[in-house]
Each structure stands twice: as structure tokens, then as C-alpha cells.
Amino acid sequence: MTPEKFIASKAVEAVKAIYGAELPESMMQVGVTRKEFEGDYTLVVFPLLKTTHAAPAATGTAIGEWLTANCPEISSFNAVQGFLNLSLSNLFWSETFEGITADKDFGQLAPTGRRVMVEFSSPNTNKPLHLGHVRNNLLGSSVSDLLKAAGNEVIKTTLVNDRGVHICKSMYAWQKRFDGATPESTGKKGDHLVGDCYVEFAKMEKENPAVLDDVHEMLVKWEQGDPEVRSLWQMMNQWVFDGFDQTYKALGITFDKTYYEHDTYLLGKELVQKGLDMGVFVKDPDGSVWCDLTADGLDRKLLLRSDGTSVYMTQDLGTAERRFAEYKLDSHIYVVGDEQNYHFQVLKLVLAKLGFEWASQIYHLSYGMVELPEGKMKSREGTVVDADDLIRKMYEEAKATSEESGKLAELSEEEKDRLYHMIGLGALKYFILKVDPRKKMLFNPKESIDFNGNTGPFIQYTHARICSILRKAAAQGLEGCLKPGLELSPKEIRLVKIINIYPQKVAEAAEAFSPALIANYAYDLAKEFNQYYHETQILKEPDQDVLRMRLMLISTLASVLRKAMGILGIELPERM
RNA sequence: GGUUCCGUAGCUCAGCUGGAUAGAGCAACAGCCUUCUAAGCUGUGGGUCACGCGUUCGAAUCGCGUCGGAAUCACCA
Numbered sequence: 001m002t003p004e005k006f007i008a009s010k011a012v013e014a015v016k017a018i019y020g021a022e023l024p025e026s027m028m029q030v031g032v033t034r035k036e037f038e039g040d041y042t043l044v045v046f047p048l049l050k051t052t053h054a055a056p057a058a059t060g061t062a063i064g065e066w067l068t069a070n071c072p073e074i075s076s077f078n079a080v081q082g083f084l085n086l087s088l089s090n091l092f093w094s095e096t097f098e099g100i101t102a103d104k105d106f107g108q109l110a111p112t113g114r115r116v117m118v119e120f121s122s123p124n125t126n127k128p129l130h131l132g133h134v135r136n137n138l139l140g141s142s143v144s145d146l147l148k149a150a151g152n153e154v155i156k157t158t159l160v161n162d163r164g165v166h167i168c169k170s171m172y173a174w175q176k177r178f179d180g181a182t183p184e185s186t187g188k189k190g191d192h193l194v195g196d197c198y199v200e201f202a203k204m205e206k207e208n209p210a211v212l213d214d215v216h217e218m219l220v221k222w223e224q225g226d227p228e229v230r231s232l233w234q235m236m237n238q239w240v241f242d243g244f245d246q247t248y249k250a251l252g253i254t255f256d257k258t259y260y261e262h263d264t265y266l267l268g269k270e271l272v273q274k275g276l277d278m279g280v281f282v283k284d285p286d287g288s289v290w291c292d293l294t295a296d297g298l299d300r301k302l303l304l305r306s307d308g309t310s311v312y313m314t315q316d317l318g319t320a321e322r323r324f325a326e327y328k329l330d331s332h333i334y335v336v337g338d339e340q341n342y343h344f345q346v347l348k349l350v351l352a353k354l355g356f357e358w359a360s361q362i363y364h365l366s367y368g369m370v371e372l373p374e375g376k377m378k379s380r381e382g383t384v385v386d387a388d389d390l391i392r393k394m395y396e397e398a399k400a401t402s403e404e405s406g407k408l409a410e411l412s413e414e415e416k417d418r419l420y421h422m423i424g425l426g427a428l429k430y431f432i433l434k435v436d437p438r439k440k441m442l443f444n445p446k447e448s449i450d451f452n453g454n455t456g457p458f459i460q461y462t463h464a465r466i467c468s469i470l471r472k473a474a475a476q477g478l479e480g481c482l483k484p485g486l487e488l489s490p491k492e493i494r495l496v497k498i499i500n501i502y503p504q505k506v507a508e509a510a511e512a513f514s515p516a517l518i519a520n521y522a523y524d525l526a527k528e529f530n531q532y533y534h535e536t537q538i539l540k541e542p543d544q545d546v547l548r549m550r551l552m553l554i555s556t557l558a559s560v561l562r563k564a565m566g567i568l569g570i571e572l573p574e575r576m
Numbered sequence: 577g578g579u580u581c582c583g584u585a586g587c588u589c590a591g592c593u594g595g596a597u598a599g600a601g602c603a604a605c606a607g608c609c610u611u612c613u614a615a616g617c618u619g620u621g622g623g624u625c626a627c628g629c630g631u632u633c634g635a636a637u638c639g640c641g642u643c644g645g646a647a648u649c650a651c652c653a
Contacts, residue, residue: 044595338580341581342580366581435590452615455615458616469613523600537612
């Protein structure tokens with residue numbers, strides 16, 4: 001039980017005892033006391049005035065007196081206007097602290113019994129990944145870990161868009177203008193080489209629009225299984241996959257299951273027939289099939305072309321049905337940009353019309369675009385921020401900053417390399433994940449991502465600092481240990497308080513599908529530690545019990561930082 | 577035009593299930609390394625929470641409207 005809930009339940013008892021009225025717990029608004037006032041938690045008494053028929057301050061005082069008299073956990077109070085500030089006893093906090101240290105799985109929520117699939121990344125195989133994909137990948141991966149921490153079973157998946165006109169464009173340009181170039185012959189990463197082909201095609205199209213006909217012919221041949229086209233397709237796709245693998249590896253992204261569009265693009269046609277049989281779809285005279293959503297405030301949606309071929313939506317209906325059936329999913333989350341809000345709105349509606357109860361368990365985690373100061377990234381104008389480039393730059397930046405600080409003399413070259421990658425990536429991941437997913441975000445390539453302030457490296461640094469203290473303590477044979485009933489300082493209580501709400505944060509963040517809440521929590525915790533660090537000499541404390549308690553406190557804090565940042569996919573170093 | 581989302585400090589962002597004097601970081605300025613890692617800490621300046629009306633004891637937060645921005649409404653994916 002959280003302290004807030006505890007106080008609310010006690011306040012219900014207080015009101016009953018003093019005023020004889022039974023109020024629901026939801027009437028008790030308990031929040032964390034603002035810094036300017038004394039106390040840990042504040043009960044807002046305004047909502048109670050109709051019941052108590054007394055002035056705000058008098059009501060607060062009466063409840064405060066009852067609580068301090070009847071609850072040993074509540075040590076003192078002060079009533080300011082309609083706000084009753086309550087201080088919890090030192091014993092309460094030291095017991096809370098003890099409870100946290102005893103819980104090996106602190107922050108891992110109880111199993112929900114729900115199985116959730118998270119689809120993210122889902123790249124096209126005609127060009128390399130850029131910053132927009134990076135946001136998608138980091139969000140998807142992080143939300144997956146977040147949902148796991150919240151007690152769900154999670155299956156991470158991706159649907160590779162490996163067929164279609166866009167792929168054929170790259171293939172066509174390669175055939176005509178690349179003279180047999182391969183990743184080996186050019187020394188170029190495969191996805192970048194194929195991306196070059198795609199760009200080249202745009203030029204070809206500009207010079208002679210007729211090339212589009214050739215590409216469509218190629219697509220038809222692909223669908224017919226033409227051996228030559230298929231083998232070219234396979235070769236170039238493999239180049240891209242190899243390139244993507246490197247990028248995924250650098251980002252620390254993995255999937256439990258990979259789908260390929262060439263396997264799934266025909267799914268959903270039976271569902272169209274089912275919808276027609278059920279009378280929820282209609283067939284136009286030209287043979288095309290539609291779902292009428294005008295009653296839901298939307299338009300008519302095409303589900304099957306007049307030539308009988310399927311569209312994007314058809315395929316998505318089919319894959320959703322297959323996945324829910326195959327994996328017995330309770331829920332499915334799609335991490336897709338907000339430009340596709342309409343698509344997912346329609347998807348859910350159509351599935352509901354087909355009678356699938358699980359349609360309501362589909363969530364579109366709709367995130368905002370990453371924009372540059374000039375606006376959207378445009379590949380035609382060469383303003384796309386390439387993922388590999390960015391990762392490399394972050395590494396260089398981390399290396400430069402680290403070398404400047406000159407603290408890493410004892411590390412081997414290999415350890416340094418690992419550390420630079422950890423820091424560079426930590427900066428990038430935190431930069432992206434600390435922003436509310438739903439909001440669009442701005443990236444300015446001219447200003448490099450910061451390593452100071454509210455950043456990943458700040459939190460990594462804080463962790464390294466704690467580890468340094470723990471190392472020094474261990475060298476003196478000292479270990480963290482908590483003596484029951486030991487007095488905690490106000491600052492230490494603050495730390496315990498923040499650590500204590502971590503599980504609650506995980507629950508909130510999972511509910512909102514927002515790793516940003518975890519990022520901001522980790523920052524608050526790190527910041528609070530740094531203040532404590534500057535005003536408290538941990539190792540020079542003469543009282544051994546206090547010293548050991550502090551070691552316990554900071555090692556617990558470090559462990560919570562690791563858990564929180566782990567959800568963001570960010571590793572914390574032991575020194576930096 | 578319809579629908580949806582957004583508008584908080586010079587910049588990037590928190591806060592939004594209504595609560596006390598709206599918070600951080602960056603940038604600027606002033607301090608703190610003979611003290612456990614200065615990628616840190618402390619302080620100063622910086623706000624009509626786009627605007628208006630409403631609901632409420634109380635609104636950045638909820639409702640309606642206005643202005644500004646974005647996305648989307650394909651027999652594209």
C-alpha cells in the first residue's frame with residue numbers, strides 16, 4: 001500500500017470518528033507536500049467541508065489531531081488554509097526502506113496474466129534507417145520492457161515491408177545504373193547501397209517518367225514468381241537485412257518474431273468474404289469491396305480493389321486475426337507514427353464490425369514525428385538524419401568528452417570502447433525517450449545532444465559516482481546494512497520517498513505507454529542523490545551504523561536507477 | 577471543408593485523473609574542486625501557461641468558442 005492510500009484510509013476513519021460521517025476513500029485527496037511546507041503528504045480538506053460544516057483550517061486541525069493521536073505512523077501535522085500537511089514518523093520511513101531492501105524484485109509488478117504483442121520498427125527494405133525509425137525502435141523496445149516490468153508477458157515483433165513498388169524501384173535502378181555493385185565491392189553497408197539505388201531511381205524518373213512502367217512490369221513479374229526478378233529481390237533484400245542487423249545491434253534492439261510482408265500481404269481476403277456474408281461490407285458494381293463507416297463519422301473504406309487485389313488495410317485485418325489466434329493474445333500494441341491515426345481508427349472499427357471481441361484490445365501507440373528546425377525530414381532534400389551516422393557521432397562525442405575528463409586511465413582500450421558506446425547511446429536514447437511519445441519532437445543536428453543536465457550521461461555519471469563510493473567502502477571492508485529503527489535525516493527520507501514510488505511509476509508509465517515518465521523519474525532520483533552527495537560525507541561518517549545505512553541507501557538507489565534506465569534500454573557504467 | 581492532435585521561460589521539455597507562490601535542463605551571469613568522480617552542486621535574472629467565455633471554494637489542467645500550427649480523409653503503403 002502506498003503512503004497516500006494509507007493516509008486516505010486513515011482520514012476516512014478520522015472523519016467517521018469526529019463527524020460521524022462515512023465518506024468514500026476517493027473523497028480523500030492526498031498528495032506529496034510541496035517543498036515550501038513542512039510535512040510529507042498533504043490532505044486537501046476542501047472536499048470535506050460540506051460534511052464537516054466547519055472552516056477549512058478547523059477541519060484540518062481536527063483531523064490532524066485525531067490522526068496524530070490514533071496513528072503511530074503519523075508524527076505531526078500543520079494545517080494551512082484547506083491543506084493538512086502530515087509528517088510520517090521516522091520509524092515509518094525506516095521500515096519502508098527496510099521493506100524495499102528486502103524485496104529482490106522491487107519494481108517488478110505482479111503478473112497480470114496478460115499476453116501482449118508489441119509491433120514496432122517495421123521498416124521498408126529500400127533505404128537505411130533514419131532518426132524517425134530510431135524513435136520508433138526505441139519506443140517500441142522500451143514500451144515492451146515497460147509492459148514486462150508491469151507484469152505482462154510481451155512478444156516483440158516487427159513486420160518487414162519487403163515487397164512492393166518501392167522495392168522494385170531500387171532493384172530497377174541497380175540493374176540499370178550500378179554495374180553489378182555489391183556491398184563487398186563498394187565497401188558500403190548494404191542498406192545504404194540499396195538506399196543509393198532508390199535515390200538514383202528518383203533521378204531516372206525525373207529524366208524519363210516512362211521508367212515507372214518498367215517498374216510496374218517488374219512488380220507484376222515479382223508477383224508471378226519470375227525467377228530472375230525474385231533472385232535479384234532476394235539478393236538486395238539480404239543486403240538490407242544485413243545492414244539493418246548492424247543498426248539494430250548498435251541500438252540494442254531485438255525481436256521475438258519477425259514477419260515479412262511477402263508472407264502476409266495476401267492475408268485478410270477471407271475476412272473480406274466473411275464481412276460480405278455478415279452483411280457488414282458491401283460490394284460495388286465494379287467488384288470493389290467497401291466498409292461503410294459514415295455512421296461512425298468516417299468515410300467509406302476500400303478493402304478490396306475492383307481487380308480483386310488487396311490493399312494495406314486488408315492485410316492488416318488478416319495479420320491481426322492471425323496473431324490473436326496463433327498467440328492467444330490479450331492485447332496488441334502497434335507502435336506507428338501519428339500520421340497513421342486514421343488507419344488504426346479504421347482498423348479497430350472494421351475488426352469490431354467483423355465481430356472480434358479483441359478489437360477493443362488493439363492500441364495504436366501513436367507517436368509524433370521527429371522534426372528538424374526546418375521542418376520535416378525529406379529524403380529528396382537530403383535532410384534525413386541517418387541512424388548509423390548519428391550513432392557514430394554520439395560515440396565520437398562521448399569519446400571526446402571522456403578523454404577530456406581523463407578519468408579512465410585504468411580501463412583497457414576494449415573497455416573504453418564499450419563505455420563510449422554506452423554513453424553515446426545513453427545520450428541518444430534518453431534524448432528521445434524523455435519526451436512524451438505522443439508529442440512531436442525537435443532535433444537540431446547543429447547542436448549536438450547534450451551530456452549535461454537532464455540527460456542520459458548525467459544519470460550514468462550519477463551511477464558511476466555511487467559505484468565509486470561503494471568500491472571505496474568495500475576496500476575498507478564496509479558493506480551496506482540497515483539497523484532497524486535507525487534515525488534518517490530529512491534528505492534521506494526524501495530519497496526513500498522517491499525510491500518508494502518507483503513501482504507506482506512503472507504502473508503509471510505502463511498504463512500510459514510512456515517511457516518518458518520513467519525517464520523523468522530517473523532524472524529526479526539522480527538529481528536528488530547529487531544534492532545529497534554534496535551535503536553529506538558518506539564515507540567519513542563516524543557512526544558505523546549510520547555509515548552502513550547510507551551505503552545501503554545509495555546502493556539501493558543505484559539499483560533502482562539501473563532498473564529504470566534498463567526499461568529505457570540504457571546501461572549504466574561503474575565508472576566514467 | 578470533416579476528423580484528430582498540438583500551443584507552458586529566448587530554446588528543448590516536465591507538470592494536465594482540478595489544489596497552496598507553474599517546474600527542470602540548455603543558453604546568460606555570479607560562486608564552489610588540499611573534501612567520497614566538477615558529465616556535479618549553489619545562487620541570480622527570465623512566464624498574460626496562445627486568446628476569450630464558462631463550470632468550481634479553487635483552472636496550465638475540465639467544457640465551449642476564436643486564433644495559430646501539424647497530421648489525415650487514395651482502387652499508395
